[in-house]
Structure formats: structure tokens, C-alpha cells
Amino acid sequence: MTSESTDNTEITNKTRVENVIIVGGGPAGYTAALYTARANLEPLVFEGFQWGGQLQNTTDVENFPGYPDGIMGPEMMSQFRAQAERFGTRFVTDDVDRVELSDGGVQKVFLGDEEYRAKTVILAMGAEPKRLGVPGEMELAGRGVSTCGVCDGAFFKGHRVLVIGGGDSAMEDSIFISKFADELTIVNRRDEFRASKIMHERALEVENIDTLTPFTPLEFVAGEDGKLARVRLRHSETGEESAVEATGAFVAIGHVPRSEVVKGQVDTDEDGYIKVVAGSTRTNLDGVFAVGDVVDHTYRQAVTAAGTGCMGALDAERYLRDSAPPVEAHWFPGGEPAALEIPAGS
Numbered sequence: 001m002t003s004e005s006t007d008n009t010e011i012t013n014k015t016r017v018e019n020v021i022i023v024g025g026g027p028a029g030y031t032a033a034l035y036t037a038r039a040n041l042e043p044l045v046f047e048g049f050q051w052g053g054q055l056q057n058t059t060d061v062e063n064f065p066g067y068p069d070g071i072m073g074p075e076m077m078s079q080f081r082a083q084a085e086r087f088g089t090r091f092v093t094d095d096v097d098r099v100e101l102s103d104g105g106v107q108k109v110f111l112g113d114e115e116y117r118a119k120t121v122i123l124a125m126g127a128e129p130k131r132l133g134v135p136g137e138m139e140l141a142g143r144g145v146s147t148c149g150v151c152d153g154a155f156f157k158g159h160r161v162l163v164i165g166g167g168d169s170a171m172e173d174s175i176f177i178s179k180f181a182d183e184l185t186i187v188n189r190r191d192e193f194r195a196s197k198i199m200h201e202r203a204l205e206v207e208n209i210d211t212l213t214p215f216t217p218l219e220f221v222a223g224e225d226g227k228l229a230r231v232r233l234r235h236s237e238t239g240e241e242s243a244v245e246a247t248g249a250f251v252a253i254g255h256v257p258r259s260e261v262v263k264g265q266v267d268t269d270e271d272g273y274i275k276v277v278a279g280s281t282r283t284n285l286d287g288v289f290a291v292g293d294v295v296d297h298t299y300r301q302a303v304t305a306a307g308t309g310c311m312g313a314l315d316a317e318r319y320l321r322d323s324a325p326p327v328e329a330h331w332f333p334g335g336e337p338a339a340l341e342i343p344a345g346s
């Protein structure tokens with residue numbers, strides 16, 4: 001058994017009981033890390049193999065306060081991460097395989113067979129793109145069908161592309177992809193668009209973008225080369241079927257919360273979003289907090305995710321201050337009361 005390291009880049013003694021483990025490396029997780037690190041809680045963040053969350057797939061972020069000229073999503077996430085690291089956050093750049101959550105006891109997080117323990121856990125796994133669930137969608141992923149315009153748009157230079165969806169994601173993806181595609185059609189299942197007026201107008205102003213409504217995709221069909229050749233559509237009102245030639249299709253119809261790893265262990269709503277006590281980040285389990293898009297199906301902004309990340313950190317800090325450490329924690333290094341109760345310098 002090794003002693004606690006003062007080198008915060010070293011991962012951790014796996015038999016130690018951490019004050020706080022944070023699961024997720026987006027704006028919410030990194031903000032929770034920043035605040036808990038500044039409270040001397042030495043957070044351990046499982047940031048995921050593809051750290052940075054959804055902003056890693058975004059270009060310009062123009063609506064995060066403090067960046068009047070905008071900032072690129074990946075650059076902003078690097079800065080979030082660096083700021084958390086500056087105060088002693090440790091990172092594991094991998095996806096958590098399993099958790100064992102407890103009501104007020106030791107919380108356990110697993111990477112394969114490796115077990116990590118903590119007195120509190122902050123769940124910040126975010127959300128991921130929603131799928132249509134139609135034939136060809138998964139089969140042709142990477143061969144014409146994508147869910148990330150910013151990641152894959154440049155591969156469609158000179159192509160005829162469809163973007164499915166009518167929200168801000170569809171508008172943003174369309175504007176980006178239209179820089180590469182020859183022709184781009186936004187296919188929406190209703191005549192009305194859910195997107196904000198400004199984003200919708202910006203998309204419509206682009207010369208090579210048009211819209212097709214009200215249609216729902218039925219199937220993505222491959223050509224002889226095994227790549228996407230056309231998309232079968234159904235008119236949402238008449239039910240009439242038709243097909244549109246396209247060698248690129250981007251599905252931009254929203255997101256689902258990434259809560260599978262805690263499914264059945266913590267209360268979620270019917271869509272899988274983790275439930276928290278109103279005005280807090282507390283779940284139904286003592287010592288388990290949830291923040292960011294895995295909780296929020298309303299706002300889903302980087303700034304709101306960061307805000308709830310801060311709330312989660314403060315809730316965890318208060319919990320550690322006000323609760324006796326779990327009895328079983330005494331068996332392990334770190335099982336003493338949280339560091340924030342120990343006078344500075346001791």
C-alpha cells in the first residue's frame with residue numbers, strides 16, 4: 001500500500017477512499033473539479049476516453065460569457081481542464097465501466113476490475129446524440145451517415161447532403177456542412193422549426209441550403225459501393241413515401257442522457273435523466289450528486305452545465321463537512337473526515 005502522493009498528476013492509491021470522484025469530463029464535470037479542488041478535496045475525475053464532452057465537437061462558441069469574440073469548443077474545454085488541474089485535480093482519461101452507488105456509504109467506481117472508492121460521487125456524464133432508429137442508420141455510420149457535422153462535414157466536399165432535424169443543432173450543423181457540400185437540404189418532420197429564430201434565419205440565408213418538410217426518414221439506402229446513395233422519406237401527414245438522392249446524411253435530432261452506468265441505482269425520469277432535489281444537485285442517495293446535461297433536458301447549455309457543476313461541488317463539500325465518514329471508510333486510507341475539516345498546514 002503506497003502513501004498518499006503529493007504529485008497530483010499521479011492517479012491515486014486505489015485502496016484509498018477519495019473525498020470525491022467526478023464521473024464526466026465536460027463543462028459540468030470540470031467545473032465541479034475546479035471547485036472541489038479549490039476546497040482541497042483533491043478530486044479524482046473520470047473524464048472519459050473522449051474527454052471534453054459535446055463541446056469537443058463544436059466550432060465557435062459565441063454564447064459563453066467572458067468570451068466576447070467567441071472561442072472554439074475544444075479550446076474552451078482544454079482551458080476548463082487546465083484550470084481544474086492547476087488546483088490539484090487528478091484525471092483518469094477512460095470511461096467508467098460500472099459503479100456501485102450507496103445511500104450514504106462508500107461509493108465505488110470500476111474501470112474493468114479496478115475499484116476506486118469515494119465518500120461522494122458527482123455524476124456528470126452528459127448526453128449523447130439521439131438516433132432515428134431506422135434501417136441503414138447504424139450500418140452506414142461512417143459511410144455517409146453521421147451525427148456530428150463539425151466532426152465529419154469536411155468529408156462531404158462537393159456532395160449532396162441531408163440534415164435531419166429542426167432544432168438548433170440541425171441549423172448549426174447545416175451552416176457548417178454547407179461550406180463543403182454542394183447542396184444541403186434540411187429535412188424536418190414538421191413544417192414548424194424548433195430552432196431559435198436567429199439560427200433558423202442564419203441557415204436559410206445560406207445560398208446552398210434549402211428545406212424539405214414535413215418528412216420523416218424511413219431508411220438510409222446504400223449504393224453499389226456500400227456507401228449512402230439515397231434516403232427514403234415518408235410525408236408526415238399523407239404517409240406518402242419518396243426517396244431523395246444524397247451521399248451524406250447528418251442526424252441532428254437532439255440528445256439522450258448518458259445515464260446507463262447508473263441505471264437502476266439512482267432515480268431517473270422516464271427519459272433517463274437523473275432526478276435531483278429541486279434547487280440542488282442531490283439525488284435520492286446520500287453522497288451522490290448529479291450535474292449538467294445528464295440531469296437537464298431543458299437548458300442544456302455549456303454555461304448552465306458549468307453552473308450546476310459548481311452547485312454539485314458545493315453540495316458535495318457541505319455533505320462532507322456535515323456527515324460522518326461512512327463506517328467502512330475507516331478501513332481504508334483517506335477514511336478520515338474530509339480534508340476541508342483539517343486546519344491548513346496540518
Ligand code: NDP
Pocket residue numbers: 063131132164165166167168169170172188189190193194195196216217252253254255298299300
Ligand atoms: P432539440 O430537441 O431542440 O431539437 C430536436 C429536433 O429534432 C426537433 O426539430 C425535433 O422535431 C427533431 N426530432 C426529434 N426526434 C426526431 C425523430 N425521431 N425523427 C425526426 N425528427 C426528430 O435538439 P437540439 O440538439 O437541436 O438542441 C438541444 C438544445 O441545445 C436546445 O436548447 C438548443 O437551443 C441548444 N443548442 C444551441 C446551439 C447554439 O446556440 N449554438 C447549438 C445546438 C444546440 P420536433 O420539433 O417535432 O420535436
